[in-house]
Amino acid sequence: xxxxxxxxxxxxxxxxxxxxxxxxxxxxxxxxxxxxxxxxxxxxxxxxxxxxxxxxxxxxxxxxxxxxxxxxxxxxxxxxxxxxxxxxxxxxxxxxxxxxxxxxxxxxxxxxxxxxxxxxxxxxxxxxxxxxxxxxxxxxxxxxxxxxxxxxxxxxxxxxxxxxxxxxxxxxxxxxxxxx
Ligand SMILES: Cc1cc2nc3c(=O)[nH]c(=O)nc-3n(C[C@H](O)[C@H](O)[C@H](O)COP(=O)(O)O)c2cc1C
Numbered sequence: 549x550x551x552x553x554x555x556x557x558x559x560x561x562x563x564x565x566x567x568x569x570x571x572x573x574x575x576x577x578x579x580x581x582x583x584x585x586x587x588x589x590x591x592x593x594x595x596x597x598x599x600x601x602x603x604x605x606x607x608x609x610x611x612x613x614x615x616x617x618x619x620x621x622x623x624x625x626x627x628x629x630x631x632x633x634x635x636x637x638x639x640x641x642x643x644x645x646x647x648x649x650x651x652x653x654x655x656x657x658x659x660x661x662x663x664x665x666x667x668x669x670x671x672x673x674x675x676x677x678x679x680x681x682x683x684x685x686x687x688x689x690x691x692x693x694x695x696x697x698x699x700x701x702x703x704x705x706x707x708x709x710x711x712x713x714x715x716x717x718x719x720x721x722x723x724x725x726x727x728x
Contacts, residue, residue, distance in 0.1 A: 555670050560713065562674025563621045565705025570627050574671055581667040587656040588638040594660055597630040597690055607689045608701065611682040618678045618703065625703030629664075630686065633657050634696045657699045664702065674707035 549557075575598075582596065599605055602623070608630070609622040622628060633653035639645040649655075665675045678701040686698045 551670070552666075555666050559666055559669040560674075560711030561676045562705075562707050562709060562711050563618055563676050563703070564708040565621070565625050565674060565703075566708045568626070568706045570673065570705065574673075575627070577671065578664060578667055581663050582660055585656070585660040585663050587659065588652045589640070591637045591640070591656070593634045593638045593653050593656055595632040595634060595692075595696055597632065599628045599630055599690075604689060608681075608686060611685040611689070612678070613680065616678070616680050618676045621676055621703040622678065622701060624705075626705040627703070629702045629704065630690055630698050631657050631661065631700045631702060632690075632692055632696050632698045636695065654699065661700065661702065668704055672706060673704050674709075674711065675702055675704045677702055 582594070585592075585594075587593065599608065605623045605628060608628070609619065612619050612622060633656070635651055635653055637653075638656050639647060639650055639652040645651060661677055665677070668675050679699075681701070683698055686692075686701075690698060692698055
């Protein structure tokens with residue numbers, strides 16, 4: 549199995565991290581991966597915040613319900629990214645959004661997320677995608693400009709847990725040939 553494919557099988561959600569700092573060099577590698585992500589007509593609607601300030605981290609944590617399993621990770625992780633999207637660009641053909649899905653920003657950010665999580669895994673880092681929180685409050689805390697919205701947060705650090713492979717539907721249950 550080649551390295552990319554084994555990375556895809558081995559990556560797991562990680563919510564516990566060691567104290568080891570993530571170097572600027574490592575972060576820069578991840579930024580390069582993020583900037584190379586594919587997107588609708590190469591529109592690249594993403595805006596990313598690297599949240600370093602512990603006070604802002606605490607404010608962001610308070611927007612998660614306490615039952616969110618990633619609650620602690622938002623403050624404990626050595627690195628926390630907030631992934632935001634400029635709306636009204638992805639999905640455009642000329643002046644309109646002609647598909648039934650309209651704005652494709654969630655899709656493009658999903659692609660960046662997976663690139664980031666796989667690259668982080670290959671560098672020994674663990675990640676968790678956090679989507680369950682109060683997005684409006686986060687927009688305020690991060691001073692996100694009008695027309696742009698936070699989509700997810702991604703805490704990241706050197707793994708301090710193994711992470712278990714969850715059950716997956718076998719591909720035969722969702723693959724179809726020709727039509728449904
Ligand atoms: C879009 C998205 C949102 C998620 N939101 C959360 C979250 O708010 N809190 C959390 O603990 N995990 C969250 N997760 C992690 C999932 O629970 C996890 O990916 C899933 O259980 C599969 O496990 P795996 O990543 O190890 O394959 C999210 C994952 C995705 C893709």
